Structure formats: C-alpha cells, structure tokens
Amino acid sequence: MAHPRPHIAECDPLWRQMRNEAETAVAHEPILGSIIHAGILYQQSFERALGYRISMKLGSAEISAQALREIADEAIAADPQIALAARADLQAVFDRDPACHSLLQALLFFKGYLAIQCYRIAHWLWKQGRHDLAYLIQMRMSEVFTVDIHPAARIGRGLMIDHGHGIVIGETAVVGDDVSILHNVTLGGTGKSDGDRHPKIGNGVMIGAGAKVLGNIHVGDASRIASGSVVLKDVPFCTTVAGVPARVVGAGGCDKPASQMDQTLDQSFSDAAQ
Known part of the structure; x- marks a missing residue:
C-alpha cells in the first residue's frame, strides 16, 4: 500500500518555520491576516511564496502582478539555484541583522532582501537573452526599492543588503x-x-x-x-x-x-x- 506523500511543510524546515511565524503573526495582528494568508499560508512552498511576493511588489499599470508571477515562477522552476540563493540570503538577514526577528519579517517587509530576489529573476531573464524584460524588472526594482542592480551583474549567495536604500551595482x-x-x-x-x-x-x-x-x-x-x-x-x-x-x-x-x-x-x- 502506497503511503501518502508528506506535505512539503513537513519536510522543509525553513518553510515550516515561516508558516509557524505566519500563524503567530496573524494571531497577534489580525489586520494583517489578508496579507499573510495570501502571501504565506495559502502558498504551497517557499518558492511559491517568493514568486507571489515579488509579483505583488513589482506589479504596476505597465505590467500586471499576474504576469510577473508567471515570470517569477518560470524562473524559479527552471533554475533551482534561485531558490537556494534566496534561502541563503534569508538566513543571512536573520543571522546578521539584529532588527530582524523572524524569517517572515524579512520576506514580507525587508526591501533589501526583496530587491535581491527581484535581481535574481532579472538575472535569469538576462541569461536567457530576454534583455528587455530584464531591464523592465530592473526599473521596477529601482522604483519600488531604491535598489538598482543591473541584471547582468553576478551575485553570489548569502548577500545581505541592510536597509536597502540607494544601492547601485x-x-x-x-x-x-x-x-x-x-x-x-x-x-x-x-x-x-x-x-x-x-x-x-x-x-x-x-x-x-x-x-x-x-x-x-x-x-x-x-x-x-x-x-x-x-x-x-x-x-x-x-x-x-x-x-x-x-x-x-x-x-x-x-x-x-x-x-x-x-x-x-x-x-x-x-x-x-x-
């Protein structure tokens, strides 16, 4: 008899911790319930949550959040290194920034962390030869986060940008x-x-x-x-x-x-x- 597959939160400690933090945050601040449920608790994995958060921050009248979600999901699915780097970046923020008290906090509210992840999507597009779309994400990232990273730049894992303001790479x-x-x-x-x-x-x-x-x-x-x-x-x-x-x-x-x-x-x- 085949055993049922475990829920991904049961075999992914980082995602399990983030979901626990999300449930605690909703209990403490119910007004944030819609943001946290949509961004974390309704998502199936950290990778899906990451793509959702990127799309919600960068969406505009020029390019919809839905279109950006599809782009982010495509990139993350095609290149597992994006999610691995995002996890390392998240741990770097949590370990090095005394103002960061949870993984959830970094994903939802720290624009330095979010800007790096937007760059990683743009970098993937750049490597695929989709330069115009990569430039569009660079522009939106700069407008939203005041962090301007050229999509051709090469950035390793475990990067922390503290405060995320006025960065040019x-x-x-x-x-x-x-x-x-x-x-x-x-x-x-x-x-x-x-x-x-x-x-x-x-x-x-x-x-x-x-x-x-x-x-x-x-x-x-x-x-x-x-x-x-x-x-x-x-x-x-x-x-x-x-x-x-x-x-x-x-x-x-x-x-x-x-x-x-x-x-x-x-x-x-x-x-x-x-």
Whole structure:
C-alpha cells in the first residue's frame, strides 16, 4: 500500500518555520491576516511564496502582478539555484541583522532582501537573452526599492543588503558569497568606455554605508570597507580600508567580516593616521 506523500511543510524546515511565524503573526495582528494568508499560508512552498511576493511588489499599470508571477515562477522552476540563493540570503538577514526577528519579517517587509530576489529573476531573464524584460524588472526594482542592480551583474549567495536604500551595482560587477552591503553603496564604473569596468567583491566582505567602490578593481576576501570610503584601488585579502581615497588602515578582523558586521576601526587605524 502506497503511503501518502508528506506535505512539503513537513519536510522543509525553513518553510515550516515561516508558516509557524505566519500563524503567530496573524494571531497577534489580525489586520494583517489578508496579507499573510495570501502571501504565506495559502502558498504551497517557499518558492511559491517568493514568486507571489515579488509579483505583488513589482506589479504596476505597465505590467500586471499576474504576469510577473508567471515570470517569477518560470524562473524559479527552471533554475533551482534561485531558490537556494534566496534561502541563503534569508538566513543571512536573520543571522546578521539584529532588527530582524523572524524569517517572515524579512520576506514580507525587508526591501533589501526583496530587491535581491527581484535581481535574481532579472538575472535569469538576462541569461536567457530576454534583455528587455530584464531591464523592465530592473526599473521596477529601482522604483519600488531604491535598489538598482543591473541584471547582468553576478551575485553570489548569502548577500545581505541592510536597509536597502540607494544601492547601485553596475553591469560587470561581481559580488561573492556571504557579503554584507549597507545603504547608499555604489559598485560603479569610471569613465564611459564599454567592457569590464565594475568592481569584483570577494567572499565574506562587508561594505559600510555610503562607500563607493569604482572601476574594475578587486576587493579581497574577508575585507572591510569603512563607511563613506571611496575605493579606487585593489583591496588586499583580509584588510580594512577607509578614507577618501581609501587606504589600508588595518586587518579585516576575522575570516568573515560580513557575518560579524563590526564597523569599528581598531587601534591600527589611529596608528596609520598618524
């Protein structure tokens, strides 16, 4: 006799936790019941919930939420890496942001997280040669979240964009795994020439608020870029840079500054400044 297949929530711990959080949230704040039921409790999986949330945020008079839902579902079904990256991004927000108290909170309300997932859909479209549709999603993402990521940029898993405001990531930029980026950061080019012209950010890097990283330069793994810095040259592995223009002021502090989120400068900064 065949055994019935388990409900996906029973074999997916992340989705089970999110559904539990959703039920608790509805009990505490019934006015949010329609949002949470439609976005979480009526959905069959995390992947379906993700596609729904993206479509509801980006839908407009120019492109309907239903059309966007179909696009998002198509991308997520075609490329399992999208959902895997979305899960890693979600865990990164929950682990690194002390203002995040649940997985549900990040999916529903954190525009930095949502913007990254919109980029991942646009990136899939870009790789399929559907550039105009990818540009449309980029435009809507910028309008809704004030996060402008070119769909051709290459971004790894476990990215956290804290506050999700004023972010610009250019066409040929590369961002590694487990990176944290605070608000008003630019990964931009210099000049007007075509070609490979944007920064390459290593794994575990933390980029402070207001930092500008410009040109086809490399930021080594486990490095920190202090808030307000303007980085125009390569950054060595596991170092801290600060200033305008930025210069090395100390060590990175640990093997994954992005996870520690420590933005203080140690005594090495004072010594270097003298």
